[in-house]
Amino acid sequence: MALTDLGVKKANATDKPQKRADGGGLYLLAQPDSVKINEKKKEVIVRGAKYWRLDYRFAGKRKTLALGVYPDVPLAGYWHDLKTKENWVKGARDLREDARKILANGADPSAVKKAKKAAVVALTENSFEFVAYEWFSKFSIQEKWKESHKRTINVRLVNDVFPWLGAKPIGEISAPELLAVLNRIGSRGALATAHRVKGICGQIFRHAIVTGRAQRDLSIDLKGAIPAYRIRHLAALTDPVKIGKLMRDIDGYTGTFIVQCAFKLAPLVFLRPIELSRAEWAEIDLDKAEWRIPAGKMKMKEIHIIPLPSQAVAILRDLHPLTGTGGFIFPNVRTSTRPMAGNTILAAIRSMGYTPAEMTAHGFRHMASTLLNEQGFNPDAIERQLAHKAAGVRATYNAAEYLPERRKMMQHWADYLDGLKAGADVVAIHSKKGS
Numbered sequence: 001m002a003l004t005d006l007g008v009k010k011a012n013a014t015d016k017p018q019k020r021a022d023g024g025g026l027y028l029l030a031q032p033d034s035v036k037i038n039e040k041k042k043e044v045i046v047r048g049a050k051y052w053r054l055d056y057r058f059a060g061k062r063k064t065l066a067l068g069v070y071p072d073v074p075l076a077g078y079w080h081d082l083k084t085k086e087n088w089v090k091g092a093r094d095l096r097e098d099a100r101k102i103l104a105n106g107a108d109p110s111a112v113k114k115a116k117k118a119a120v121v122a123l124t125e126n127s128f129e130f131v132a133y134e135w136f137s138k139f140s141i142q143e144k145w146k147e148s149h150k151r152t153i154n155v156r157l158v159n160d161v162f163p164w165l166g167a168k169p170i171g172e173i174s175a176p177e178l179l180a181v182l183n184r185i186g187s188r189g190a191l192a193t194a195h196r197v198k199g200i201c202g203q204i205f206r207h208a209i210v211t212g213r214a215q216r217d218l219s220i221d222l223k224g225a226i227p228a229y230r231i232r233h234l235a236a237l238t239d240p241v242k243i244g245k246l247m248r249d250i251d252g253y254t255g256t257f258i259v260q261c262a263f264k265l266a267p268l269v270f271l272r273p274i275e276l277s278r279a280e281w282a283e284i285d286l287d288k289a290e291w292r293i294p295a296g297k298m299k300m301k302e303i304h305i306i307p308l309p310s311q312a313v314a315i316l317r318d319l320h321p322l323t324g325t326g327g328f329i330f331p332n333v334r335t336s337t338r339p340m341a342g343n344t345i346l347a348a349i350r351s352m353g354y355t356p357a358e359m360t361a362h363g364f365r366h367m368a369s370t371l372l373n374e375q376g377f378n379p380d381a382i383e384r385q386l387a388h389k390a391a392g393v394r395a396t397y398n399a400a401e402y403l404p405e406r407r408k409m410m411q412h413w414a415d416y417l418d419g420l421k422a423g424a425d426v427v428a429i430h431s432k433k434g435s
Contacts, residue, residue, distance in 0.1 A: 003028065013048050014108050026096045027057040028070065028207060052092040054099055058108045059141055065109050065416065067095040082366055083368050102134065107212050111137035124212050128173060128204070130164035133205040142299065154325035156197050158186050170205070171214045175221040233358060236363030238370045244420035249352050251421065261319045262330045263348050268312045268414050270385050272299065273361040274342040279329040280422060282319075289313050292399075303399045304387045307407040309414035313341050368413060377412075382407045 003022040011020050013032040020028040031048035038044045052067035067073060070092075077094045080087035090098075092320060099109040115133030124130065137309040140150055164181050178201060185194040195435075202219030209217065237243050249261050257380055266276060282293050298304050308316075316329070323331055330340040345361040364385055372382050381402035 002138065003075055003116055005075055007069060011050060017048075020128070022096075024096055024100075026067075026092060027053055027055070028092075030267075036364055041128045052095070054109075056099065056103060056109065058103065063108070063110055065099055065113065067092050069100075090092055093379070098136045105134060105138070107134045107137040108141070108143070117426045118184050124169070126171065127166065128170045129162050131164075131170050131208045131211070131213060132161075132204045133380055134211075135204050138207070139203070144296075144401055146309075154202060156193065156200060160193070160197055161201065168266060169213075170208045173218065179222055182222070186226055191227060194226050195229060197223060198226070235360050236366035236370070237359050239369055240371075240420050243367065243371075243417070246354075246422060247417055247421035251354065253348060255348055255351075256333070258319065258330055258340070259344055259348060260331075261315050263345060265315050266345050266361065267367070268309060268315075269305070269306050270365050271388075272365070272366050273345050275299075277340045277344060278328050279339075281324055282327070283327055284308075284316060284329070286313055286316060286320075296389055300387055302387070304373045305399045305403060307403065307410045308384075310410040311414040311418065342418055366380070366386075372413065373411065377409050378402065381409060385409065 001021075003020055007020065008028055011018070011028055011030045012091045013030040015032055018030045020030065022028070026199055031050070033048050034046045035043050036046050050070040051068065054064065054071055056063055056066040068408075073095070074089070074091045075093065076210050077091040078142045079085050080089055102109045102112050102318050102389060112134055114128075115137065115291055116130065135154065139145070140153075143216055145153075164184075165177065168177075170234065178198075180203075182194045184239065185197055203218050204218040205214055205219060208214035220421055237246055247267070250267070253260055253263055255263070262276060266273075269276065269291070275293065278294075286308075289308040289310070289312075291308055293304045295301050295303045295308070295427075317328065323329060323336075328339045330344075332338040332340055343361070349359055349361060369382055369386060373379060384402050385406050
């Protein structure tokens, strides 16, 4: 049964909080009276507060949203000036309907409320900042963004966009205004960031279009309006002689045994540094010489299979007596409940004297890709082993695709590196067609 103004006014609680439902998840939570001692050391009864709450479900979970305190927030809204019907004061029922609209747009009302509170400028439901946080709330959950990615997106919006566009109604922003924001970023030499912010704004405009608050994606109008930037590839050695020296240096690395093992494994498995550092024993089958990494730990959010060459299996068997009883293969030096830091391999490379222009931890992937392509291996098999997703009509991902071919390729690569390390004149067992 729905609440009435009189019922809300008279609602009270005795020894424990009482709920009074209005429907649609909305209810009044009345707290019991309490006794306090005043300045004159006399007992004073403090009437229990009455809070508006809304229960709802989002992403399969039950949540509760605070809508305000009665009587500051009444049950139903009213005109501040009844004669002129100006300045509508929202009641709890109005706020319930507002939350329903946010849910209908695929966002979490609690997250949107938090975003609004944190905003420097007063927001309206059509402002760029409000729509941006609504988009952020929806897609960060839907796309399962990592915390680091969430922080990056938030910082770029807060620092580079909101001060100039945040309070503007998103449907009234012009292309020149957006371009001015992007040029301001580019003027400090951050062209790559300017392009990424353009892409973020494009997604926000498209969310505004589908929710009926904008007509166009202005980022499309700015194609070619900001200078292109040169992608800086992470340095990697591709000269076989230099690679041979690097492999000998890795063998002579004098760090801890755990880091030694991770360092030796890095060139053999084609993984990104963060993926290698978070490796777990539960993912490894040494008897099958196979490593299966769950989708949630991979950049492309797909399960990834690594056929392990005999050299990699030997490294892991040597390490197993030391860390095999724990979860992480390469635990953190301070606590075994956390993995090794993601920049550990890079630090090891730097400790041996290799400069950023010569070699990076990510460079082991580029090294393998370059030389295996030169040696005639199937480019698609190489891309699968690098956990890259093909573009266009080939944009599918099958973890086991080319697996027999990849097993042979991974063993060949490990043998090839051993040959370079020994200083042998290694001849690839594959060759490019026509060579």
